Amino acid sequence: MADQDFRTCSITGLKVHLPAANLIMANAVAAVVLLLIGGLAAAGVALTRLPSIHLLPADWFYRILTLHGLAMLIAWIIFFEMAGLYLGASVLLNARIAAPKMAWLQFILMVVGVLLIAAMVLTGQADVMFTSYPPLKAHPLYYLGVILFAVGALIGCFVFFGTLYKARKEGTYPHGSFPLVTFGLACAAMIAIATLLHGAAIYIPTLLWSLGLMGMDESAYRLVWWALGHSSQQINVAAMISVWYLVGTLSVGMKPISQKLCRTAFVLYVLFINVASEHHILVDPVFSNAHKIWNTGYVMHLAVLASMIHALAVPAGIEVALRKKGYTSGLFEWLKKAPWSNPAFSAIMLSIFGFGFMGGITGVTFGSEQVNITVHNTWRITGHFHATVVFGTTLAFMGVTYYVLPLIFRREVLGMGFAKLQPWFFGIGMLLQSGGMMLAGAYGIPRRHWDIVNFGGSPFSFAWDPTAYMWLGVFGIGALLATIGGAIYILVTVGTILFGKKLA
Amino acid sequence: MSISVPEKVWWKPIDKEEKIWLAIAIIWMVISFVWMPIYHYIGKQNPSSESYKAPREQFEQLMNDFVQKYQVKDANGAPVVINDIPVVHPPAGGDAYLVGAGWKWTPILELEKGKTYRIHLSSFDFQHGFSLYPLNINYMAIPGQDYVITVTPTTSGEFPILCNEFCGIGHHTMVGKLIVK
Numbered sequence: 001m002a003d004q005d006f007r008t009c010s011i012t013g014l015k016v017h018l019p020a021a022n023l024i025m026a027n028a029v030a031a032v033v034l035l036l037i038g039g040l041a042a043a044g045v046a047l048t049r050l051p052s053i054h055l056l057p058a059d060w061f062y063r064i065l066t067l068h069g070l071a072m073l074i075a076w077i078i079f080f081e082m083a084g085l086y087l088g089a090s091v092l093l094n095a096r097i098a099a100p101k102m103a104w105l106q107f108i109l110m111v112v113g114v115l116l117i118a119a120m121v122l123t124g125q126a127d128v129m130f131t132s133y134p135p136l137k138a139h140p141l142y143y144l145g146v147i148l149f150a151v152g153a154l155i156g157c158f159v160f161f162g163t164l165y166k167a168r169k170e171g172t173y174p175h176g177s178f179p180l181v182t183f184g185l186a187c188a189a190m191i192a193i194a195t196l197l198h199g200a201a202i203y204i205p206t207l208l209w210s211l212g213l214m215g216m217d218e219s220a221y222r223l224v225w226w227a228l229g230h231s232s233q234q235i236n237v238a239a240m241i242s243v244w245y246l247v248g249t250l251s252v253g254m255k256p257i258s259q260k261l262c263r264t265a266f267v268l269y270v271l272f273i274n275v276a277s278e279h280h281i282l283v284d285p286v287f288s289n290a291h292k293i294w295n296t297g298y299v300m301h302l303a304v305l306a307s308m309i310h311a312l313a314v315p316a317g318i319e320v321a322l323r324k325k326g327y328t329s330g331l332f333e334w335l336k337k338a339p340w341s342n343p344a345f346s347a348i349m350l351s352i353f354g355f356g357f358m359g360g361i362t363g364v365t366f367g368s369e370q371v372n373i374t375v376h377n378t379w380r381i382t383g384h385f386h387a388t389v390v391f392g393t394t395l396a397f398m399g400v401t402y403y404v405l406p407l408i409f410r411r412e413v414l415g416m417g418f419a420k421l422q423p424w425f426f427g428i429g430m431l432l433q434s435g436g437m438m439l440a441g442a443y444g445i446p447r448r449h450w451d452i453v454n455f456g457g458s459p460f461s462f463a464w465d466p467t468a469y470m471w472l473g474v475f476g477i478g479a480l481l482a483t484i485g486g487a488i489y490i491l492v493t494v495g496t497i498l499f500g501k502k503l504a
Numbered sequence: 505m506s507i508s509v510p511e512k513v514w515w516k517p518i519d520k521e522e523k524i525w526l527a528i529a530i531i532w533m534v535i536s537f538v539w540m541p542i543y544h545y546i547g548k549q550n551p552s553s554e555s556y557k558a559p560r561e562q563f564e565q566l567m568n569d570f571v572q573k574y575q576v577k578d579a580n581g582a583p584v585v586i587n588d589i590p591v592v593h594p595p596a597g598g599d600a601y602l603v604g605a606g607w608k609w610t611p612i613l614e615l616e617k618g619k620t621y622r623i624h625l626s627s628f629d630f631q632h633g634f635s636l637y638p639l640n641i642n643y644m645a646i647p648g649q650d651y652v653i654t655v656t657p658t659t660s661g662e663f664p665i666l667c668n669e670f671c672g673i674g675h676h677t678m679v680g681k682l683i684v685k
Contacts, residue, residue, distance in 0.1 A: 059673055092507050129670045133631045135647065136672065173509055180506040218631060218646050245506035256506055259514035261522055283643045285555030285625075285651035289544060292551070297540040301533040308529035312522065317506075368540055369551055376642035377633040377668035444640045446633070446668035449676050455666075456677035459587040462664040465638065 038071030069130030098162030113149030184242030230277030347399025355392025383437030411500030426485025432478025609680025633669030
């Protein structure tokens with residue numbers, strides 16, 4: 001092992017493999033750039049959905065909405081997860097990254113994929129939304145872009161497992177099981193591989209279909225696409241919970257209360273989350289009720305059980321750690337004296353709240369047959385997944401960035417005063433935004449809709465219950481606060497990387 | 505610590521608090537799971553699973569016959585249309601057809617309160633989302649599929665049907681109407 005390839009971290013004492021650190025930085029920078037693009041698109045979408053502003057024309061609204069979904073849900077999150085996988089496998093285990101050239105191929109393929117997707121969407125050749133339900137058809141290069149991106153991510157997962165294997169073989173960490181964070185990330189990577197294979201199973205035929213080489217069955221597309229579309233969100237869940245444990249450890253010295261319970265919960269995700277994605281097709285023709293009930297009732301609840309376990313284990317771990325610091329008076333002194341001014345800590349606490357109480361609970365209820373009839377494709381769905389993926393995952397990833405900057409980029413965080421406020425702006429913003437969406441959606445406001453006031457001049461136009469407009473207003477205030485939070489995050493991150501004080 | 509290797513033997517019995525929580529969670533999961541199929545049988549508002557493959561030509565034939573046969577006539581015997589869309593009064597207890605196509609819901613169905621109908625939902629172009637306001641009932645209309653939804657209207661009035669699945673640039677103009685007498 002060439003020791004000159006390593007440096008020892010002055011803060012954690014971990015040995016950092018420099019090629020791994022470069023890969024982590026490259027992927028993290030790409031993630032933040034895409035968050036900026038997706039964030040600008042988000043502002044365009046939000047300002048158009050507010051009837052009083054109605055900023056974009058219809059064609060650009062649908063185009064920018066397509067871009068927003070892809071830039072955020074796919075690009076920002078998966079680039080960040082690639083950085084997380086390399087960190088969990090290499091840095092936490094003091095190991096060399098396996099096959100760094102393959103890892104760079106991952107990065108290049110994902111960048112090329114994103115560029116193709118963005119070029120096709122922005123030139124108006126892929127006005128198909130994130131889901132690209134046929135017979136809506138995009139330019140073949142759009143589907144090729146998604147495939148290249150997915151192949152890149154798949155390579156990243158294999159590099160991750162290769163690194164774990166190498167670390168074990170070379171004995172770079174004390175003999176025993178993997179650390180919990182690495183274990184959680186390994187589960188995320190396993191879900192990712194299953195998910196990306198579903199992606200191949202749907203996007204390769206769709207590419208051939210767009211080239212006119214084969215037919216396409218709309219219902220089969222929906223079934224297989226959602227095995228990608230929903231399961232990929234479970235990669236985020238597993239990665240986000242790993243980040244909760246990581247930040248909990250770094251910020252308050254949290255210990256998992258029971259390794260057995262936490263690890264079992266991660267395994268439940270791997271086993272049951274993929275089939276549970278069928279709640280997306282509960283109000284579809286073709287599939288039988290027995291089939292729908294089995295997948296969304298039985299299988300989904302086993303995955304929910306995993307979330308219930310983490311819902312106890314994560315806050316309990318944090319509470320125990322803080323009580324050990326001496327904050328033992330009463331029930332809540334530990335909560336009062338917690339390090340709220342540490343942006344990483346406040347970010348994960350808000351993320352836990354948002355994901356669990358808003359995103360998780362709505363997700364489980366929306367996944368039942370009877371509730372699903374009343375929520376399908378309304379704004380309630382959009383509100384639900386903004387609570388999980390943005391309030392939950394994105395905020396957790398923002399939080400861990402405040403550790404990645406000093407530990408991997410070796411820069412002191414610039415503008416710490418603003419950084420301390422950032423999770424609060426973003427978290428409270430997302431609370432109001434997702435809440436506003438869900439409640440407006442409860443009055444029937446549809447998702448993916450350009451004109452809920454005049455319906456583009458349709459002779460059948462009608463007026464909504466006025467209460468819906470109040471929730472639209474709440475959505476608008478939330479979107480504004482979240483945009484401020486997002487802007488601070490990007491300014492702090494970019495400012496730190498470019499101008500932050502170098503750490504020895 | 506979550507970022508370091510755990511002690512050698514970590515597969516240990518869990519504490520009482522965790523056992524209680526786990527028991528609550530499992531009981532809740534079991535109740536949720538059992539309740540879903542039970543409600544499917546005792547509940548009155550469930551997703552339908554009756555559907556058939558229906559190529560456009562066949563479905564179009566059935567629908568044209570349906571409109572011709574049951575279109576509402578005014579006092580002079582002229583067929584009634586609203587905004588160019590035929591108004592059709594299906595026989596109580598019979599079949600009715602509803603299609604999303606060209607950013608329109610066709611025809612306008614006129615149902616009777618308290619009577620049961622089998623509505624055949626389909627699409628001739630893209631995937632559409634049938635969304636009935638203000639009841640907020642949502643179903644997918646998929647090209648090539650005949651989705652049969654059995655309904656018994658309980659409230660009379662005129663209800664907008666909008667499309668809530670993106671179906672191209674005119675998606676937001678896709679509003680229709682359902683009349684219950």
